[in-house]
Amino acid sequence: EVQLVESGGGLVQPGGSLRLSCAASEFTFNDYWMNWVRQAPGKGLEWVAIIRKDGTEELYTDSVKGRFTISRDNAKKSLYLQMNTLRPEDTAVYYCAGGGGWLITSWGQGTLVTVSS
């Protein structure tokens, strides 16, 4: 069974930076497109970014373009999200999620990011 485990969440001040990681196991990581999806407290799901299997293509939702960078290391079976210039509205649980194409078939349990002074 696909295993995705996020880490790196925490409390950060507005304007600060944070790097999330996602460790993958029990599947062929480089067969999957990988995403970050977030969920603000008590709210719905919001797609953040996706990266191609080989890391050569990245797409972002408009609200994070220029601030967030998705990346992956297939040798380490890991996904990352570098988050800069964080805003209070970025506060959310961030899920690592992936699938063979753009369809998300597997999800991690999430890591909470809180942006507050």
Next chain:
Amino acid sequence: EIVLTQSPGTLSLSPGERATLSCRASQSVAKNYLAWYQQKLGQAPRLLISDASKRATGTPDRFSGSGSGTDFTLTISRLEPEDFAVFYCQQYATSPLTFGGGTKVEIK
């Protein structure tokens, strides 16, 4: 951007009843690349349906998806106690990928 509108926001039903959830897209979803996810409190979402009507591995056959173009429906034929949760539709045809706002199915 394709905007997905789910209705109703909340559905109050009893176990054994039929649930019908709607997801309407602001423009046609190519190839009917529309998925449904179930999310229980404190848990990650779980894929139920892909390609508008294909049940994911492990999805009970009381869950069915239908529709095409801009109008999609998730039907739960007879609600079981474990089905009460929030359900999201998502299109994965066009970037940005988008989710609907969710429908909460609660016990009446």
